[in-house]
Amino acid sequence: MDIEQFRKAGYQAIDRICDYYYSLENRPVISKVEPGYLKDHLAQSIPEKGEDFQIIADDYQRFIVPGLTHWQHPSFFAYFPTACTFEGILADLYATSACNPGFNWSSSPACTELEASVMDWAAQLLGLSPVFLNGSGTGGGSLQSTASDSALIAVVAARSLYQRDHHNTKMEDLVIYTTTQTHSLGLKAGLILGLSVRALEVTAEDEFALRGVTLQKALDDDEKQGKKPFILIATVGTTSSGAIDNIPEIQQVVKKQPSLWVHIDAAWAGAALSCPENRERCYLKEINEFANSFCTNFHKWGLVNFDASTLWVRNRRHLTDALDVTPPFLRTTHGDAGTVIDYRNWHLALGRRFRSLKMWFVFRSFGAEGFRSYIRRTIQLNKKFAEYVSLSDKLILVTSPSLALTVFRLSPKSISPAQPALDEQSLNNLNRLFYGRISARDDIMLTQTVLNGVYCIRLAVGAARTNESHIKQACDLLHKEAELAIEAWEQSIIEESQ
Amino acid sequence: MDIEQFRKAGYQAIDRICDYYYSLENRPVISKVEPGYLKDHLAQSIPEKGEDFQIIADDYQRFIVPGLTHWQHPSFFAYFPTACTFEGILADLYATSACNPGFNWSSSPACTELEASVMDWAAQLLGLSPVFLNGSGTGGGSLQSTASDSALIAVVAARSLYQRDHHNTKMEDLVIYTTTQTHSLGLKAGLILGLSVRALEVTAEDEFALRGVTLQKALDDDEKQGKKPFILIATVGTTSSGAIDNIPEIQQVVKKQPSLWVHIDAAWAGAALSCPENRERCYLKEINEFANSFCTNFHKWGLVNFDASTLWVRNRRHLTDALDVTPPFLRTTHGDAGTVIDYRNWHLALGRRFRSLKMWFVFRSFGAEGFRSYIRRTIQLNKKFAEYVSLSDKLILVTSPSLALTVFRLSPKSISPAQPALDEQSLNNLNRLFYGRISARDDIMLTQTVLNGVYCIRLAVGAARTNESHIKQACDLLHKEAELAIEAWEQSIIEESQ
Numbered sequence: 001m002d003i004e005q006f007r008k009a010g011y012q013a014i015d016r017i018c019d020y021y022y023s024l025e026n027r028p029v030i031s032k033v034e035p036g037y038l039k040d041h042l043a044q045s046i047p048e049k050g051e052d053f054q055i056i057a058d059d060y061q062r063f064i065v066p067g068l069t070h071w072q073h074p075s076f077f078a079y080f081p082t083a084c085t086f087e088g089i090l091a092d093l094y095a096t097s098a099c100n101p102g103f104n105w106s107s108s109p110a111c112t113e114l115e116a117s118v119m120d121w122a123a124q125l126l127g128l129s130p131v132f133l134n135g136s137g138t139g140g141g142s143l144q145s146t147a148s149d150s151a152l153i154a155v156v157a158a159r160s161l162y163q164r165d166h167h168n169t170k171m172e173d174l175v176i177y178t179t180t181q182t183h184s185l186g187l188k189a190g191l192i193l194g195l196s197v198r199a200l201e202v203t204a205e206d207e208f209a210l211r212g213v214t215l216q217k218a219l220d221d222d223e224k225q226g227k228k229p230f231i232l233i234a235t236v237g238t239t240s241s242g243a244i245d246n247i248p249e250i251q252q253v254v255k256k257q258p259s260l261w262v263h264i265d266a267a268w269a270g271a272a273l274s275c276p277e278n279r280e281r282c283y284l285k286e287i288n289e290f291a292n293s294f295c296t297n298f299h300k301w302g303l304v305n306f307d308a309s310t311l312w313v314r315n316r317r318h319l320t321d322a323l324d325v326t327p328p329f330l331r332t333t334h335g336d337a338g339t340v341i342d343y344r345n346w347h348l349a350l351g352r353r354f355r356s357l358k359m360w361f362v363f364r365s366f367g368a369e370g371f372r373s374y375i376r377r378t379i380q381l382n383k384k385f386a387e388y389v390s391l392s393d394k395l396i397l398v399t400s401p402s403l404a405l406t407v408f409r410l411s412p413k414s415i416s417p418a419q420p421a422l423d424e425q426s427l428n429n430l431n432r433l434f435y436g437r438i439s440a441r442d443d444i445m446l447t448q449t450v451l452n453g454v455y456c457i458r459l460a461v462g463a464a465r466t467n468e469s470h471i472k473q474a475c476d477l478l479h480k481e482a483e484l485a486i487e488a489w490e491q492s493i494i495e496e497s498q
Numbered sequence: 499m500d501i502e503q504f505r506k507a508g509y510q511a512i513d514r515i516c517d518y519y520y521s522l523e524n525r526p527v528i529s530k531v532e533p534g535y536l537k538d539h540l541a542q543s544i545p546e547k548g549e550d551f552q553i554i555a556d557d558y559q560r561f562i563v564p565g566l567t568h569w570q571h572p573s574f575f576a577y578f579p580t581a582c583t584f585e586g587i588l589a590d591l592y593a594t595s596a597c598n599p600g601f602n603w604s605s606s607p608a609c610t611e612l613e614a615s616v617m618d619w620a621a622q623l624l625g626l627s628p629v630f631l632n633g634s635g636t637g638g639g640s641l642q643s644t645a646s647d648s649a650l651i652a653v654v655a656a657r658s659l660y661q662r663d664h665h666n667t668k669m670e671d672l673v674i675y676t677t678t679q680t681h682s683l684g685l686k687a688g689l690i691l692g693l694s695v696r697a698l699e700v701t702a703e704d705e706f707a708l709r710g711v712t713l714q715k716a717l718d719d720d721e722k723q724g725k726k727p728f729i730l731i732a733t734v735g736t737t738s739s740g741a742i743d744n745i746p747e748i749q750q751v752v753k754k755q756p757s758l759w760v761h762i763d764a765a766w767a768g769a770a771l772s773c774p775e776n777r778e779r780c781y782l783k784e785i786n787e788f789a790n791s792f793c794t795n796f797h798k799w800g801l802v803n804f805d806a807s808t809l810w811v812r813n814r815r816h817l818t819d820a821l822d823v824t825p826p827f828l829r830t831t832h833g834d835a836g837t838v839i840d841y842r843n844w845h846l847a848l849g850r851r852f853r854s855l856k857m858w859f860v861f862r863s864f865g866a867e868g869f870r871s872y873i874r875r876t877i878q879l880n881k882k883f884a885e886y887v888s889l890s891d892k893l894i895l896v897t898s899p900s901l902a903l904t905v906f907r908l909s910p911k912s913i914s915p916a917q918p919a920l921d922e923q924s925l926n927n928l929n930r931l932f933y934g935r936i937s938a939r940d941d942i943m944l945t946q947t948v949l950n951g952v953y954c955i956r957l958a959v960g961a962a963r964t965n966e967s968h969i970k971q972a973c974d975l976l977h978k979e980a981e982l983a984i985e986a987w988e989q990s991i992i993e994e995s996q
Contacts, residue, residue, distance in 0.1 A: 001583070005584070006515070006519075006587070010515070010587075010588065013592060014508030017508070018501050018505050022501060030604075031607050038611035039615065045618070046623050047865045049867055050864050050865035056585075056863060057588070060855070065596075065608075067607045067611065068596050068609075069598055069607070071606075079605070082597055084594075086499040086501075087499055087554075090507055090511050092590065093515070094558055096587050098563075098568070099804055100568070100569040100580065106528075106567070107577070108529070108569075109535065109566075110531075110536060110561075110562045110566050111566075113534070117536065117537065122544075124543045125543075145849070148848050152690075156689075159692060160692070170668070170669075171668075184848060188846070188848075191654075191658075194669060306599055307849065326682075340533045348650065348690060349644040349646035349647050349683075350686075351643070351646075353804060363545075364548070364554045365499060367546055367549065370548045
């Protein structure tokens with residue numbers, strides 16, 4: 001493809017993306033293709049002769065788009081949102097067109113310098129302490145792919161530091177602390193590193209937040225058994241229910257346990273810190289006072305296209321001490337002199353994509369004001385939804401709504417006047433039936449979860465095009481499906497009893 | 499930014515990318531900005547009010563582009579090439595616009611299905627054994643970010659398997675084998691996992707390839723010391739000199755050591771396997787017979803934009819046994835039934851970008867024929883360069899040219915008739931001076947390396963726009979700089995002796 005062919009195909013791509021967004025609301029949210037659907041549309045192997053690009057571009061529309069789940073659809077309420085802004089798309093387009101893996105400063109100076117600056121912008125936007133800024137010279141921030149990568153890096157840095165400070169610690173004795181509500185990133189870090197993971201218990205009474213007393217008890221237990229807990233992954237906004245661990249209580253415990261690294265995983269909820277009214281609730285003050293590392297994914301609720309996981313550390317040396325390898329072919333004058341950041345020593349791999357450009361485009365185009373207004377709007381929409389649940393005679397909130405996430409379930413006042421109240425197992429089964437009905441639809445997408453044995457459903461607001469009408473539509477639809485689920489349930493009871 | 503504003507900004511981005519490529523050859527290859535150059539052009543923090551997008555787009559051209567090192571420049575011969583094709587740019591544009599993290603099948607079926615298919619296409623293109631195909635049901639391939647990630651995953655899978663087969667093995671006894679020429683990914687995997695890395699020696703006589711006898715001796719040594727080597731990272735095409743480890747000899751040793759996982763890192767050279775004439779030299783037959791995992795980066799020499807690291811394993815269960823975590827909120831009907839691949843269990847994180855689209859676009863647009871013809875052309879260009887070095891009275895080849903990489907150094911027949919031949923240290927210093935002169939230029943980029951104490955210079959061909967005229971230009975320029983380096987050296991000797 002030559003430059004002019006690219007211009008033509010590029011214009012067409014832009015036009016088709018516009019068409020996609022104009023038509024998005026009328027598409028099904030969830031692709032309902034069957035496993036293996038694509039095989040029939042693909043050749044068995046790479047064609048011998050090159051094909052005309054127009055055919056390829058058309059095949060994308062014909063065969064790929066119908067197999068996509070549309071995360072940008074205004075009725076996508078599953079998992080957490082994945083940000084996609086036009087500014088982010090354009091930045092990625094420019095970055096891809098230059099295609100330079102800026103793994104150290106000299107391999108493309110702008111990549112490193114822009115990353116160092118926008119990470120400081122992001123830290124300030126969230127209200128992080130100046131100690132986390134690259135400008136501080138001691139702490140610093142860098143872009144990673146995902147919160148899993150960020151957490152893994154924090155665990156590696158913490159383990160490396162612990163082992164330097166505690167010679168002869170056996171790997172088998174090291175323990176990563178999470179809670180039962182921590183994202184799978186905790187368990188995965190353990191699997192990758194071959195280290196034990198202890199998931200501390202949390203309760204519904206505490207709204208699934210880790211308490212200091214639970215942490216202290218675990219530390220005491222493990223000390224007796226010669227175990228060496230070296231990191232706690234605490235969460236601000238868990239995936240299942242948006243729980244916020246009790247950071248102030250954790251801080252008090254950690255004061256007596258300075259070798260315990262505390263990593264804050266605020267993958268989803270971190271963006272809410274941009275609004276001062278959310279900071280106390282998310283314990284920003286305490287995080288700033290003592291957390292060793294902090295992560296949030298701007299690609300979730302932060303308007304920057306996937307991937308843009310931001311990781312800050314209080315002491316950058318803890319990263320580079322753990323991750324620096326410099327073979328001769330990577331030595332550079334500026335790197336050796338220490339006058340520049342070489343971000344390759346701040347992450348797992350060597351090559352890095354130029355992700356800071358999309359942060360820069362989004363931050364400048366929205367401004368702090370626009371960013372906060374988007375966050376506030378989604379929280380407001382979730383509030384509307386939670387109010388609807390509160391007023392419903394069929395649905396109940398399982399936990400208090402958390403920022404832009406509501407966890408609810410079907411819990412009819414009574415199934416029918418003639419029936420006794422449902423026991424917990426029956427309620428779970430009824431809710432499975434309810435969720436089964438919802439997930440069979442293609443005009444809305446939500447996800448299930450289980451909270452300490454309670455089967456429930458999550459609704460996460462955040463797709464940029466979601467407005468009040470989609471919340472209303474979701475409420476109506478859930479109401480209808482709730483009625484139908486109860487009817488089906490009653491019918492099954494009648495059939496069973498016959 | 500609304501849809502029509504995006505259309506306008508999108509057309510402009512396409513036009514500016516066209517301008518970039520039209521002007522590329524006339525730009526300096528290397529950015530010559532000074533550390534900190536960007537700070538003066540950026541605000542101290544995110545603006546409060548959003549800015550007009552045109553200003554942002556213009557600032558990209560004004561402040562960012564001058565700070566880029568142009569990896570796509572036809573005179574970029576440093577590191578290894580990083581692929582950037584228009585087809586790849588367009589695919590990434592489409593993928594970014596849908597922005598769906600296809601971490602499991604149902605979160606976006608097309609992402610998983612296309613990845614499974616194009617990985618099979620890629621395996622067939624390279625001549626990999628059918629056991630590595632996703633279609634085999636036992637082996638399989640997946641896309642990773644970088645060869646470092648791929649190697650790390652292989653090491654984790656190997657360690658997990660070894661520990662299952664050898665209960666009570668202490669982590670402290672586990673050893674990762676590399677050679678002294680293995681990419682930093684080996685050492686980094688060791689740092690991340692906290693495991694020992696033993697770099698086996700290789701010699702200039704063997705052209706820096708690992709021999710079976712060296713491996714056998716290391717295994718015998720380690721057995722005596724109770725150490726447990728569980729993986730060997732062997733390389734086909736090392737970074738420093740393009741060395742190809744002696745895979746047939748390794749195969750013979752490993753026959754007696756079946757618990758040693760062999761990972762083949764062909765990050766750069768793997769693309770050459772697309773041409774049958776390179777297969778014997780790269781030991782494809784033996785790789786197919788016994789390697790546990792194989793990685794090549796299509797984003798290096800394989801025409802697919804960064805990032806597209808392909809990792810194949812002989813047994814997919816070894817990945818999922820090591821990496822599968824499935825919390826309730828990630829359970830899906832099809833995933834539970836095992837009818838679909840859930841790629842999140844084949845890599846380190848959870849979220850995945852839709853990278854298979856660029857593989858598909860590139861493979862179809864170029865066809866196998868076009869892909870091979872590009873590989874052959876770059877090898878041919880490198881041959882031209884190596885011929886020039888062979889004929890030069892000032893430069894010598896340090897190792898035989900490997901595929902599209904030549905390692906050479908300045909080694910004048912004599913510095914001046916009056917001077918004695920240079921000793922090794924003086925030759926290294928002369929070459930440092932020579933490389934210092936080259937790297938001070940902005941019209942060509944090469945990288946240095948050190949091979950068992952010998953300071954030398956690498957020239958890697960592969961940027962898509964490099965043609966014979968750029969090789970000729972590089973030769974002329976190196977000839978001139980060689981003369982000037984020798985002159986400067988003689989001058990310094992005269993000054994010293996005065």
